[in-house]
Amino acid sequence: MKFIPYGKQTIDKNDIDIVIQTLKSDFLTTGLKVNEFEQKIYKKTNAKYCVSVANGTAALHLSAITLLNKNDKVLTTPNSFLATSNAILYANAIPIFVDICSDGSIDLDICEEYLKNDSSIKAIFAVSFSGKILDQEKLKYLKYKYNIKILEDNAHTMGVKLTHSDISIFSFHPVKHITTAEGGAIVTNDEELYKKIKSFRNHGQDDKHNMTMLGFNYRLSDINCALGISQISRLDEFIIKRQFIAKKYNKAFDNHDIIKPLYPYTNCSYYHLFVIRIDFSKINFTKEQLIDKLRKNNIGVQVHYKAINQQEYYKSIGYGNEQTPIMNQYVEQCISLPIYPLLKNEEQDYVINTLKGILND
Numbered sequence: 338m339k340f341i342p343y344g345k346q347t348i349d350k351n352d353i354d355i356v357i358q359t360l361k362s363d364f365l366t367t368g369l370k371v372n373e374f375e376q377k378i379y380k381k382t383n384a385k386y387c388v389s390v391a392n393g394t395a396a397l398h399l400s401a402i403t404l405l406n407k408n409d410k411v412l413t414t415p416n417s418f419l420a421t422s423n424a425i426l427y428a429n430a431i432p433i434f435v436d437i438c439s440d441g442s443i444d445l446d447i448c449e450e451y452l453k454n455d456s457s458i459k460a461i462f463a464v465s466f467s468g469k470i471l472d473q474e475k476l477k478y479l480k481y482k483y484n485i486k487i488l489e490d491n492a493h494t495m496g497v498k499l500t501h502s503d504i505s506i507f508s509f510h511p512v513k514h515i516t517t518a519e520g521g522a523i524v525t526n527d528e529e530l531y532k533k534i535k536s537f538r539n540h541g542q543d544d545k546h547n548m549t550m551l552g553f554n555y556r557l558s559d560i561n562c563a564l565g566i567s568q569i570s571r572l573d574e575f576i577i578k579r580q581f582i583a584k585k586y587n588k589a590f591d592n593h594d595i596i597k598p599l600y601p602y603t604n605c606s607y608y609h610l611f612v613i614r615i616d617f618s619k620i621n622f623t624k625e626q627l628i629d630k631l632r633k634n635n636i637g638v639q640v641h642y643k644a645i646n647q648q649e650y651y652k653s654i655g656y657g658n659e660q661t662p663i664m665n666q667y668v669e670q671c672i673s674l675p676i677y678p679l680l681k682n683e684e685q686d687y688v689i690n691t692l693k694g695i696l697n698d
């Protein structure tokens with residue numbers, strides 16, 4: 338079996354054609370493809386505004402400096418890619434790492450405990466981990482009851498509707514639901530936020546090219562946007578394919594003694610990742626050894642994620658002693674299996690059988 342990665346892009350002829358057409362056009366950047374892609378994103382997400390940017394990290398950066406002030410406290414999750422909380426640091430604000438629920442997402446009940454006891458908390462940066470849509474009602478309740486800002490990092494949930502949160506961001510890295518190679522987007526219903534983010538993307542200039550604040554060049558090119566336009570037309574199909582794969586994994590591990598899917602199958606998940614928990618107390622090798630055995634069998638499993646607050650840099654600035662028992666247990670057990678639209682049936686069978694075989698040895 339040739340190497341099976343945990344995630345990869347799905348590129349077809351339409352994608353290639355539209356990129357070539359754009360390369361032959363007059364505008365490689367700041368042209369019509371950018372507006373067209375942004376329009377498709379805000380329509381898809383029921384939002385009023387969209388700003389495309391160079392990558393998901395840039396989307397988080399611009400959102401953070403727009404929503405936050407220096408020294409604002411922000412509740413966030415240890416179970417994410419580094420960029421989620423790094424963005425809080427870019428804004429000179431203070432991340433507070435909250436424990437997760439059993440489904441891998443931030444525990445919003447614990448967030449409420451923090452909010453009750455500390456009125457200086459200004460925002461929550463939450464992640465729809467693995468593709469499972471965050472509890473929108475609870476986010477809305479927290480936003481209005483405690484008068485805080487909510488940013489949803491929807492890098493794992495491309496296309497999810499914006500309801501009450503201030504900002505939702507997406508990433509178009511190749512392992513995500515749709516790709517522009519590198520790319521990201523911010524959606525919001527707030528015109529002021531939109532204008533400010535748009536200006537930050539372009540050196541802090543307004544529409545008349547007056548520079549009113551210190552900004553960046555975080556623009557996404559027309560070449561990337563052209564690919565995005567083609568990809569977004571197949572987003573629903575990609576999500577359905579991922580859900581189909583997830584269903585099959587769930588069935589394969591039903592009542593398994595050692596392997597448990599992170600949560601039961603739900604179509605409220607877009608399944609960017611398919612995470613399983615392994616009960617290592619029942620086997621005589623470690624997580625690292627299991628990963629190594631799978632990779633030797635050409636199965637590219639991954640770990641999502643090592644706790645951000647336990648990263649060397651975060652420890653060097655005072656983090657690492659948070660009370661996060663659920664996250665700690667999760668980190669010991671979690672492994673992400675291959676999931677992407679082009680994963681073939683027989684490849685998935687191979688992953689399932691190889692994993693079960695290793696665990697039964």
Ligand SMILES: Cc1ncc(COP(=O)(O)O)c(C=O)c1O
Nearest residue numbers: 392393394418420492508509510
């Ligand atoms: C949850 C989450 N947030 C943010 C990012 C950053 O996106 P990008 O790689 O496009 O900068 C990622 C990408 O891996 C992610 O998974």
